[in-house]
Structure formats: structure tokens, C-alpha cells
Amino acid sequence: MTASTAPPSAPLLAIRGLSKAFLGVQALDGVDFTLRHGEIHALLGENGAGKSTLIKTLTGVYQRDNGTVALEGREIAPRGVEEAQRLHIGTVYQEVNLLPNLSVAENLFLGRQPMRWGLVDRGAMRRRARAVLQPYGLSVDVTAPLGRFSVATQQIIAIARAVDMSAKVLILDEPTASLDAQEVAVLFKVMRTLRSRGIGIVFVTHFLDQVYEVCDSITVLRNGRLVGERRTADLPRLDLVAMMLGRELEAAAHRIDLGPAEVDSRPPLASFKGFGKARSVEPFDLDIRPGEVVALAGLLGSGRTETVRLVFGMDRADRGEATVDGRAVRLKGPRDAVRLGFGFCPEDRKKEGIVGELSVRENIILALQARQGWLKPIPRRRQEEIADRFIRLLDIRTPDAERPIQLLSGGNQQKALLARWLATEPRLLILDEPTRGIDVGAHAEIIRLIERLCADGMALLVVSSELEEIVAYSRRVVVLRDRRHVAELRGGEVSVERIVAAIASETPNVAGSGAEVRQ
Amino acid sequence: MTGALQRFLPLIVTTAVLVVGFLICAAQFPNFASWRVVANLLTDNAFLGITAVGMTFVILSGGIDLSVGAVIGFTTVLLAVLIEHGGWHPVPAFAVALIAAGGFGAAMGGVIHVFQMPPFIVTLAGMFIARGLGFVLTTDSVPINHPLYGELNDMALRFDFGLKLSLPALLMLGVVAAAVVLAHWTRFGANLYALGGNRQSAELMGVPVARTTVAVYALSGLLAGLAGIVFSLYTGAGYSLAATGVELDTITAVVIGGTQLTGGYGYVVGTFVGVLIQGLIQTYITFDGTLSSWWTKIAIGVLLFVFILLQKGLLTVWAGRGGEPAEA
Numbered sequence: 001m002t003a004s005t006a007p008p009s010a011p012l013l014a015i016r017g018l019s020k021a022f023l024g025v026q027a028l029d030g031v032d033f034t035l036r037h038g039e040i041h042a043l044l045g046e047n048g049a050g051k052s053t054l055i056k057t058l059t060g061v062y063q064r065d066n067g068t069v070a071l072e073g074r075e076i077a078p079r080g081v082e083e084a085q086r087l088h089i090g091t092v093y094q095e096v097n098l099l100p101n102l103s104v105a106e107n108l109f110l111g112r113q114p115m116r117w118g119l120v121d122r123g124a125m126r127r128r129a130r131a132v133l134q135p136y137g138l139s140v141d142v143t144a145p146l147g148r149f150s151v152a153t154q155q156i157i158a159i160a161r162a163v164d165m166s167a168k169v170l171i172l173d174e175p176t177a178s179l180d181a182q183e184v185a186v187l188f189k190v191m192r193t194l195r196s197r198g199i200g201i202v203f204v205t206h207f208l209d210q211v212y213e214v215c216d217s218i219t220v221l222r223n224g225r226l227v228g229e230r231r232t233a234d235l236p237r238l239d240l241v242a243m244m245l246g247r248e249l250e251a252a253a254h255r256i257d258l259g260p261a262e263v264d265s266r267p268p269l270a271s272f273k274g275f276g277k278a279r280s281v282e283p284f285d286l287d288i289r290p291g292e293v294v295a296l297a298g299l300l301g302s303g304r305t306e307t308v309r310l311v312f313g314m315d316r317a318d319r320g321e322a323t324v325d326g327r328a329v330r331l332k333g334p335r336d337a338v339r340l341g342f343g344f345c346p347e348d349r350k351k352e353g354i355v356g357e358l359s360v361r362e363n364i365i366l367a368l369q370a371r372q373g374w375l376k377p378i379p380r381r382r383q384e385e386i387a388d389r390f391i392r393l394l395d396i397r398t399p400d401a402e403r404p405i406q407l408l409s410g411g412n413q414q415k416a417l418l419a420r421w422l423a424t425e426p427r428l429l430i431l432d433e434p435t436r437g438i439d440v441g442a443h444a445e446i447i448r449l450i451e452r453l454c455a456d457g458m459a460l461l462v463v464s465s466e467l468e469e470i471v472a473y474s475r476r477v478v479v480l481r482d483r484r485h486v487a488e489l490r491g492g493e494v495s496v497e498r499i500v501a502a503i504a505s506e507t508p509n510v511a512g513s514g515a516e517v518r519q
Numbered sequence: 520m521t522g523a524l525q526r527f528l529p530l531i532v533t534t535a536v537l538v539v540g541f542l543i544c545a546a547q548f549p550n551f552a553s554w555r556v557v558a559n560l561l562t563d564n565a566f567l568g569i570t571a572v573g574m575t576f577v578i579l580s581g582g583i584d585l586s587v588g589a590v591i592g593f594t595t596v597l598l599a600v601l602i603e604h605g606g607w608h609p610v611p612a613f614a615v616a617l618i619a620a621g622g623f624g625a626a627m628g629g630v631i632h633v634f635q636m637p638p639f640i641v642t643l644a645g646m647f648i649a650r651g652l653g654f655v656l657t658t659d660s661v662p663i664n665h666p667l668y669g670e671l672n673d674m675a676l677r678f679d680f681g682l683k684l685s686l687p688a689l690l691m692l693g694v695v696a697a698a699v700v701l702a703h704w705t706r707f708g709a710n711l712y713a714l715g716g717n718r719q720s721a722e723l724m725g726v727p728v729a730r731t732t733v734a735v736y737a738l739s740g741l742l743a744g745l746a747g748i749v750f751s752l753y754t755g756a757g758y759s760l761a762a763t764g765v766e767l768d769t770i771t772a773v774v775i776g777g778t779q780l781t782g783g784y785g786y787v788v789g790t791f792v793g794v795l796i797q798g799l800i801q802t803y804i805t806f807d808g809t810l811s812s813w814w815t816k817i818a819i820g821v822l823l824f825v826f827i828l829l830q831k832g833l834l835t836v837w838a839g840r841g842g843e844p845a846e847a
Contacts, residue, residue: 081722081723081725082725085725097719097720097723097724098720098724099712099713099716099717099720099721099724099783100716100717101712101715101716101783101784102709102712102713102716106709106712107724110709110710110713110721110724110725110726111706111709111710111724111725111726113706113709119700119704119705120703120704120705120706120708120709122703122704145526
């Protein structure tokens with residue numbers, strides 16, 4: 001896995017003790033990172049690990065507070081993307097940052113067009129564009145607008161531009177997130193070719209299989225700190241997942257006790273068979289029974305959120321079928337889901353949940369009113385009753401129901417959002433990261449609430465990154481990896497160790513069978 | 520080259536409309552198909568065409584310039600006041616007018632960029648300011664009687680086959696030709712399209728956003744100033760209310776010419792054809808003699824609507840093919 005060119009003494013890129021804080025929050029805390037010539041280096045970590053801060057500091061979007069960055073032994077401090085590019089650091093993002101309205105050739109040479117007699121030499125530009133793309137095995141019409149090509153092709157063109165602008169360091173920020181398997185294979189071929197030319201590639205991804213397929217080294221960050229750097233060959237998956245999640249699991253594999261799985265014979269409230277969507281999540285089977293909490297566990301980007309979006313109809317499944325109460329249903333949108341008695345508390349409260357300027361009462365009443373239709377307003381008195389009841393029931397800390405919800409703390413906003421859906425008396429409530437960003441006290445309350453709701457016969461589908469939390473309230477845990485349901489743990493099987501083991505398991509598994517954890 | 524055909528389709532449709540329109544006119548009126556009509560079409564719409572070229576650049580970059588009509592009006596007043604009241608020779612007056620108009624545009628571009636304000640609002644404010652400044656200079660319509668005006672109006676390029684191109688017509692053709700080169704054979708042109716495609720991506724790719732934004736509004740102002748000079752030659756007077764609503768006529772020409780209002784797609788030549796289509800409708804109504812001139816507005820309105828629908832349709836078709844696999 002070494003480069004064909006003789007590696008010079010200094011590493012290609014050496015980051016030492018890098019720190020960066022935002023408004024007192026330490027996003028990066030003394031992080032080291034080393035990239036060698038002709039190496040593909042995975043940069044991994046969960047939400048808030050500091051990956052994007054590291055990349056943005058490297059590409060000059062942010063200025064570091066502390067630490068050194070050396071490129072081939074020479075200290076650098078880029079103050080902008082342009083300067084980073086001139087220092088031979090090129091970046092390609094998940095959403096291709098090229099211009100769909102310009103031709104392929106214009107995209108490749110924007111700002112550095114070949115000139116003749118003071119004018120752009122369009123003929124030369126076309127010829128050079130073809131030459132630049134040729135090593136990538138891409139023979140496209142370079143005069144066609146970029147937007148006409150697939151994301152994968154655009155991505156390769158973006159890489160070609162970055163490399164042609166003499167990049168030595170190429171940062172690929174989740175380039176495979178919207179590609180299918182075949183496109184990923186093409187991209188990997190390109191990456192390997194570039195590696196053999198001595199280019200160092202920083203590869204950010206959520207797909208562990210891809211890390212093991214293409215990367216030489218792995219650096220893991222967690223909560224802004226360096227967890228460690230390892231050679232891919234020396235790092236078993238279980239250890240990698242443990243590093244990412246931050247758990248001590250020396251003997252995890254041995255401690256799993258093979259208790260009998262409870263089999264629930266009650267008819268499910270909602271049942272999904274072969275449900276899935278291309279480029280979102282592989283087809284899965286999922287049953288949810290009244291009064292049970294089903295948790296979806298997995299790393300960031302493993303398909304948890306995608307799964308609940310399909311279940312709630314926010315994305316339309318393109319295969320499989322859904323049944324509710326034994327009757328086949330179609331989920332064409334959230335309206336259908338709401339009519340079936342589903343509720344959904346999204347992960348990003350600010351963006352998808354609360355309406356900041358509206359009062360607590362108005363926020364709580366929103367879903368109920370939407371279901372009734374806006375032509376039949378709920379009487380003010382009834383609104384106040386409902387709001388007061390939930391403020392009491394969920395212990396939402398607010399001086400009164402008329403306060404704009406944006407003035408409440410995160411935990412209380414979350415509870416108000418919960419109240420919004422509880423007011424519609426859902427039969428199945430979906431919670432995406434219900435405890436994210438709220439303080440410890442509110443955290444415990446939310447968990448108690450989940451248990452109580454479930455005791456009342458409501459079915460809950462919960463996405464969470466907090467494994468202890470999942471273990472505390474779940475009867476069943478579906479484990480996801482790389483956009484696939486890889487295992488299902490039931491009853492006594494549910495434990496942090498088993499979940500981690502399932503996330504790290506190597507062989508691709510049939511959705512929902514759970515075979516490998518119970519073998 | 521179906522790809523090329525697709526890209527030029529709006530332009531081809533616009534040109535076809537012009538040709539068909541001209542043929543219809545020629546069939547209906549025996550004297551229509553003459554070099555004289557063509558020459559007049561070019562002369563009468565010269566100021567509109569010059570302004571529309573600037574507007575095309577602004578719209579390509581993702582902006583809009585509502586001030587151009589007011590700048591034309593202001594320029595005519597400034598020229599009249601300098602020449603008639605101030606006793607200036609027209610040539611330095613022209614220079615001052617061009618500098619003032621260009622500077623005005625640059626200032627608007629600067630405000631748009633520095634304060635990240637919507638171009639619509641900034642240039643709307645610019646429109647009021649320019650109109651107001653014209654009235655501050657004089658509220659009257661001031662005739663310009665300088666002998667150079669007569670000489671310039673008599674200047675023409677005569678061709679053996681009978682075409683006689685006036686100075687305004689020549690200026691417009693020159694501006695259009697230079698604009699085509701600017702759009703497709705300079706880095707500035709590429710940067711404009713880039714900016715209109717996606718501002719953020721353009722910035723990440725190293726397009727000098729500030730410089731390009733200021734330059735494109737300066738260019739639009741400068742061309743509006745030039746159009747003001749042409750307009751004062753054409754009418755032989757300066758008046759604050761001159762060229763009212765011309766900003767909307769130019770936007771119409773740009774859109775009929777196949778440029779997308781959201782920026783990033785379009786051609787200068789299309790705008791030129793769009794101007795000629797508007798002029799053709801006007802000429803038709805003049806030839807007919809019985810129709811109210813408001814029919815011009817109605818015809819242009821209908822045409823504009825049809826073209827927007829056409830663009831929408833084309834976009835939908837292209838979007839549907841977005842996933843077209845690349846020949847990797």
C-alpha cells in the first residue's frame with residue numbers, strides 16, 4: 001500500500017495540537033493528524049467529533065486558535081479556500097461545489113482559462129479538458145453543461161479539477177453519500193490511481209465497509225479530541241466502533257450471554273415488509289407492536305433517520321409494503337402517516353420542529369389543528385386546556401403558555417414538541433434523537449416519559465445514539481450499518497455490548513434476522 | 520450534437536419567432552420587406568437594445584437592474600443641461616454622462632455586494648434616485664440644438680444593396696458584438712455565468728465575487744448612459760420623464776431572448792432578437808394604422824408569457840434527464 005514515489009522525509013501533512021473553540025465550546029482540542037504521501041486516510045467520528053471543524057481549519061474556512069499545520073515540513077495557515085488551493089490542498093464536498101449551468105470544460109478551468117490574444121481560447125480549453133479527464137476514464141462531451149451528468153460523474157470532475165490545480169492533499173468530504181455501489185467502485189478506482197501518484201487523500205465517510213475497502217490508515221475523533229490513529233490492517237472493526245463510540249470493550253465478544261430471545265406473538269400495530277428506497281436505505285422488515293419501544297441503533301449515517309423518514313412517509317419508499325392493523329396502507333406523505341395515527345419528533349428541533357416565534361400553546365396545538373383541518377379552528381379555551389394539561393403533565397418549565405417557544409431551554413422545547421404529537425393521541429410515536437442537546441435532568445425525564453407512554457399502550461420507534469439510553473427503555477433494538485438493517489436484538493439480548501458487536505459485525509447480513517449476534 | 524441543440528433551443532425558438540413574424544408582416548404589407556424597414560427597426564430600438572445588453576449581463580449574474588430607464592432619463596437631462604444651459608461641447612458632455620451613469624451603477628453594485636442586499640430593492644432605490652436627480656436638474660423638456668447633434672444624426676453607413684445604418688443602429692450592433700465576445704471569450708464573462716449559476720460555489724471556485732458584482736452593475740449603468748446619449752440624439756431633447764418603463768421593456772427583451780431570470784443561462788444574441796421582436800410588433804401596428812398602440816403591450820405580454828412557459832417546460836424536460844448516465 002505504499003506510494004510508487006519515494007516518500008520524502010517529512011510527512012505530506014502534519015497537524016499537531018490543533019485547537020479551535022466557538023463561543024466557548026471546544027470543537028477541537030489538541031488534535032494531531034498525519035497524512036503521508038500516497039495514502040488514503042479515513043477521518044472518522046460521530047456527531048460533534050470535530051471532523052468538519054478539522055477540515056474547515058485545514059481549508060482556511062476557519063482560523064485555528066492553537067497548534068501547527070505543516071505541509072511537507074513547511075508551516076501553513078491558509079486564510080481562505082483559494083489560498084488553501086494555492087497551497088495544494090483541494091477539497092471535494094458531498095454536494096458537488098461546481099456549477100451545473102457551465103460546461104464541463106468551463107468548470108474545470110474557471111478562473112484559469114487558457115488565454116490567447118487576451119481572450120479565452122475555447123478550443124484549447126476543450127482539448128485540455130478532454131486530456132485532464134482522460135486518466136479518469138471519463139470520456140464525456142466537455143461542452144455539455146455539467147448539470148446533465150450524474151452526481152458520480154460530477155464528483156469525479158470536481159476531483160479532476162482539484163487535482164489538476166496541483167493538489168497534493170485531496171480532501172473528500174463524504175463523497176459517497178449519494179452514490180450507488182457501482183459509482184462508488186468507479187470513485188475508489190480514481191482514488192487508488194491518485195494514491196499511486198503520491199497524492200494524500202483525506203476520506204471522510206460514515207460507511208465502515210468503505211473504510212476497510214479503500215483506506216490505509218484511520219484517525220478517529222470524538223468530542224473534539226483525538227482518540228487514536230491506526231493502520232486499517234491492524235484495527236478490527238469491533239475496536240474501531242468502540243473507538244468511535246468511546247467504550248471500553250476489551251472482552252465484549254466473550255461477555256455476550258446467549259439468553260433466549262422473547263418472541264412476541266401479538267399482532268403488530270404496524271408492519272413493514274421489504275420496505276426501502278434506492279440510495280436511502282436497503283429494504284428492511286420491521287414490526288412494531290402496541291406498548292413496545294423499538295430502538296434503531298447504529299452509527300451516524302447508518303440509515304436510522306432514513307428508516308424513520310420512510311416510516312413516516314417523509315420520503316416515499318420505492319419498494320416493499322406497509323400494513324397497519326393488518327390492512328395494506330400507502331404512505332405517500334406525512335399526512336397519510338398522521339391520518340394513520342403516527343407522530344414524529346424530528347432530530348433537528350430548530351429546523352424541522354418548533355416554530356420559534358409562536359407561543360408554547362400554539363406550538364403544542366399545531367399538529368392537532370393540522371389534522372382537524374385549518375377550517376375548523378380549535379376553540380381558544382380548548383387550546384388553553386390542552387396546552388396547560390401537557391405543560392403540567394410533561395413538566396414543561398415556562399412561566400405561561402403564551403411565551404414564545406424560542407425563549408425556552410432545549411429540553412423544554414423538546415418536551416413541548418413531544419406534547420404537540422401527544423395531543424394528537426398517536427398510536428405510533430417516532431422520536432429521532434429525543435435527548436440530543438438537552439441537559440442531564442431533562443434527559444432522565446424524557447426517558448421516564450418514554451417508559452410511561454409505552455406503559456399506556458403507545459408504540460414508540462426511537463432513534464438514538466445513546467446506547468445506554470436505548471438499553472434502558474427498549475424491548476427490541478434494530479441495529480443498522482451502512483444503510484442496512486443488520487441485526488435485531490430482543491428482550492434479554494439487548495445490551496450495549498451486543499449492539500456494538502452488531503454494528504461492527506463484518507459479514508453483510510439479511511435485514512432483521514439478527515443471526516450473527518445470536519449464533 | 521443534440522446537446523448543443525438543447526442548449527440553443529430557446530435562442531432558436533426566439534429567432535424563429537422573429538423570422539416568422541417578419542414573413543407574416545411582409546405578406547400582409549407590400550412595402551414591409553425593405554431595407555428601409557430593417558434600418559428603421561434597428562434605429563428605433565437602438566437605445567433599447569443597448570440597455571438590454573447591460574440588463575442581460577446583470578440577469579445572467581443572478582441580479583436585476585431596475586434603474587436603467589431612470590438612468591437613461593437622467594442622462595438625457597444631464598446632456599441637455601450641460602450643452603444648452605452650460606454651453607458645453609457635446610463630446611465632453613457625453614464623457615461626463617457615461618462616467619456618471621457607470622459610477623452610479625458601480626455604487627449600486629457595491630451596496631448590493633457589501634450589504635448583501637437584494638438587487639431588486641437596491642436598484643429600485645436607484646431608479647427613484649436617478650429620476651429624482653433628473654428633476655432636480657430641470658423639470659422642463661429641454662431641446663438640444665447643438666450643430667453636432669444634427670451632424671451625428673446625418674451620419675450613416677450606406678451599403679450598395681440599399682441598407683443605410685444610422686449611428687444609433689451602428690452603436691447598438693457594435694455593443695452587441697462586443698458583448699458576445701465579453702460573454703464567451705473573457706474570464707469576466709465566465710465569472711458572470713458562474714455567479715448566476717450558484718454564488719456560493721462560484722466563490723469556492725475562486726470567482727472574485729465582489730469585483731464581478733460591482734463590474735456588472737457598472738457595465739449596466741454605463742450602457743444605460745450610452746443608451747441615454749442615443750436617446751437624446753434620437754429625440755433631440757432632454758427630459759426627466761424620458762424612457763419611463765424602459766427597464767421593464769429591457770427585462771422583457773432579455774426573457775423573450777431566452778435568458779433565465781434566475782441567472783446562469785442565456786445569450787446576448789437572444790436579447791438582441793428579443794429587442795427586434797418587440798420592435799417588429801411595434802412596426803406592425805404602425806403599418807396597420809388602425810390598431811391602438813396598446814396592442815403592442817398586449818402582444819408583448821402574451822409573447823412573454825408563452826416564452827416563460829416554454830422555458831419552464833424545457834427546464835422540466837432537462838431536470839427529468841438529470842440522471843442521464845455519463846459515458847464513463
